[in-house]
Amino acid sequence: MSERLVELAKRRGFFFPASSAYGGTAGFYTYGPQGAALKRNLLESWREQFLTKEGHMEIDAPTVMPESVFEASGHLDTFDDMIVECPACEASHRADHLVEDATDIADAEGMSMSAVEETIAEHDIRCPDCGESLAGVEVSAFNLMFGTNIGPGSSSPGYLRPETAQGIFVEFSQLKEYARNQLPFGVGQIGRAYRNEISPRRSIVRVREFTQAELEHFIDPETDEPPLSRVEEVAVPLYSASAQAGDGETETMTIGAAAETGVVDDWIAYYLGVAAEWYERVGVDMDRFRYRQHQPEELSHYSSDCWDAEVEVDGNWIELTGFSYRGSYDLSKHDEYADEEFTLFRQYDEPITVERPTVDPDMSVLGPEYGSEAAAIAEELQRLATGNPDAFEGDTVTVSVDGEDRSIPVDVTGFAVEEVTESGEHITPHVVEPSFGIDRLIYTVLEHAYREDEVDGEPRTALGLRPGVAPTTVGVFPLMAKDGLADRAQEIVRRLRSEGYTVSYDDSGAIGRRYRRQDEIGTPYCVTVDYESLEDDTVTVRERDSTAQERVAVDELHTHLRSRMTNRQ
Numbered sequence: 160m161s162e163r164l165v166e167l168a169k170r171r172g173f174f175f176p177a178s179s180a181y182g183g184t185a186g187f188y189t190y191g192p193q194g195a196a197l198k199r200n201l202l203e204s205w206r207e208q209f210l211t212k213e214g215h216m217e218i219d220a221p222t223v224m225p226e227s228v229f230e231a232s233g234h235l236d237t238f239d240d241m242i243v244e245c246p247a248c249e250a251s252h253r254a255d256h257l258v259e260d261a262t263d264i265a266d267a268e269g270m271s272m273s274a275v276e277e278t279i280a281e282h283d284i285r286c287p288d289c290g291e292s293l294a295g296v297e298v299s300a301f302n303l304m305f306g307t308n309i310g311p312g313s314s315s316p317g318y319l320r321p322e323t324a325q326g327i328f329v330e331f332s333q334l335k336e337y338a339r340n341q342l343p344f345g346v347g348q349i350g351r352a353y354r355n356e357i358s359p360r361r362s363i364v365r366v367r368e369f370t371q372a373e374l375e376h377f378i379d380p381e382t383d384e385p386p387l388s389r390v391e392e393v394a395v396p397l398y399s400a401s402a403q404a405g406d407g408e409t410e411t412m413t414i415g416a417a418a419e420t421g422v423v424d425d426w427i428a429y430y431l432g433v434a435a436e437w438y439e440r441v442g443v444d445m446d447r448f449r450y451r452q453h454q455p456e457e458l459s460h461y462s463s464d465c466w467d468a469e470v471e472v473d474g475n476w477i478e479l480t481g482f483s484y485r486g487s488y489d490l491s492k493h494d495e496y497a498d499e500e501f502t503l504f505r506q507y508d509e510p511i512t513v514e515r516p517t518v519d520p521d522m523s524v525l526g527p528e529y530g531s532e533a534a535a536i537a538e539e540l541q542r543l544a545t546g547n548p549d550a551f552e553g554d555t556v557t558v559s560v561d562g563e564d565r566s567i568p569v570d571v572t573g574f575a576v577e578e579v580t581e582s583g584e585h586i587t588p589h590v591v592e593p594s595f596g597i598d599r600l601i602y603t604v605l606e607h608a609y610r611e612d613e614v615d616g617e618p619r620t621a622l623g624l625r626p627g628v629a630p631t632t633v634g635v636f637p638l639m640a641k642d643g644l645a646d647r648a649q650e651i652v653r654r655l656r657s658e659g660y661t662v663s664y665d666d667s668g669a670i671g672r673r674y675r676r677q678d679e680i681g682t683p684y685c686v687t688v689d690y691e692s693l694e695d696d697t698v699t700v701r702e703r704d705s706t707a708q709e710r711v712a713v714d715e716l717h718t719h720l721r722s723r724m725t726n727r728q
């Protein structure tokens with residue numbers, strides 16, 4: 160099936176390998192006219208569902224970012240996949256994928272490199288390209304980021320972003336101003352991400368340059384709750400970590416029940432509900448869809464709950480989207496590494512009075528006694544007063560400077576406990592992140608829409624795309640290109656285009672062939688102008704899936720199409 164779909168995708172202008180005139184480069188694809196339009200429609204729909212309806216902001220950050228960003232985010236050290244190189248043909252392979260393909264292990268990504276090495280030897284896994292045994296060959300870590308130099312020379316290294324999320328996190332101090340310093344608020348971004356995948360595969364499912372649509376929802380973990388009532392009735396198939404560990408199965412539950420019973424974190428549950436509604440609307444077959452929870456060994460150390468939206472395509476389950484509760488990890492890391500603060504001021508309902516231990520060291524004593532160390536001693540005294548005020552109860556207090564203990568008389572420290580009124584505190588917001596990959600969604604929507612059937616005794620290939628995302632919404636054909644039929648059809652084309660339809664005009668070949676061409680790109684309606692049209696100003700409207708035809712007055716065409724498309728979305 161995948162070959163037939165990929166062939167259709169190229170022939171009809173959905174997607175095809177890029178730069179093939181120069182031999183092509185694995186992992187890069189160009190979207191043709193139909194694919195670009197389908198992608199645009201999906202992104203518009205995502206924007207509406209996850210940003211506009213939720214009241215979230217959208218930003219558009221650069222795709223190249225300096226190295227320091229990825230030092231802080233951890234990508235430089237840990238954004239690795241496992242690589243094994245064939246000693247005979249030198250082809251590189253993703254070692255965990257070889258293990259998954261050759262054994263019953265469903266997710267080898269969470270295994271250690273030595274365990275993967277052992278499994279390769281144990282099962283005598285061979286190079287998929289030349290058949291050489293990979294037993295005993297070293298498995299190593301390969302960083303997936305594409306590096307570059309910013310400006311001439313190599314003094315300013317940069318990277319193509321491996322996810323759009325960092326472009327949001329690094330601008331937090333600016334973004335919180337736009338949100339008037341009030342939590343919760345969400346910021347989304349749609350854009351390209353780059354990963355130097357070891358072995359790109361399954362056409363646009365695993366590529367080296369792809370489009371993500373990510374949302375970072377910043378929340379106060381103590382006070383903010385998701386609007387669960389909006390999606391509590393939505394039923395979703397959940398494949399929990401415990402079901403995966405035993406031989407449990409996917410269980411369909413409402414979002415309300417999943418949150419209430421604690422199967423899913425509340426915030427994640429909210430977005431699983433919002434996303435399930437959306438997936439169905441854009442044409443994912445919900446009978447081949449599930450939410451799979453990460454197993455403990457898959458979970459990043461900072462993530463407390465993570466679920467992937469998975470779909471079955473070509474007989475395999477693939478990840479479409481990750482939903483992760485990331486806690487304060489991202490903002491804390493940038494707070495630690497960057498010059499700005501990545502916190503937000505949480506105002507108390509009522510100001511509170513707190514006791515605050517302080518010191519006011521007598522530098523006229525410390526200075527002569529400790530010379531250049533005096534300032535460091537004063538700093539240590541303040542730290543000690545905040546962390547352990549009881550230490551000031553005796554006659555002397557001990558602080559350590561450069562590994563040396565210094566005993567300071569308490570009356571020189573100016574220690575006191577002051578009462579202060581505080582109106583709030585600085586907190587690091589938590590982050591809830593739904594992270595969508597759009598290329599995999601495009602593949603899924605096409606694969607789930609692909610059908611081969613028979614019409615009038617002839618085989619036909621069609622894409623049952625939802626009208627809301629179909630790249631072309633109406634095909635218009637004159638029965639013949641003469642006798643004024645073409646002119647009348649062109650008038651209808653102009654009219655429909657001005658009414659917002661994406662129209663394809665086709666006057667070549669037999670009418671049946673023209674229908675087939677539109678069926679193959681998933682056009683939901685075709686309008687045919689014939690001799691009768693010239694007499695009574697009616698046309699034939701043919702629906703793609705049923706191939707049923709109706710006679711409709713040209714003046715009512717817009718109302719007719721609109722009502723049918725709205726019903727079928």
Ligand code: ATP
Pocket residue numbers: 322354356363364365366367369371478479480481594595596597598599
């Ligand atoms: P995988 O395990 O399949 O490599 P991932 O868990 O690394 O994916 P995330 O980092 O969670 O993926 O990225 C979010 C989304 O971006 C994924 O769910 C997927 O849809 C998309 N994505 C990630 N890598 C690729 C890729 N190489 N090609 C196409 N889409 C991708």
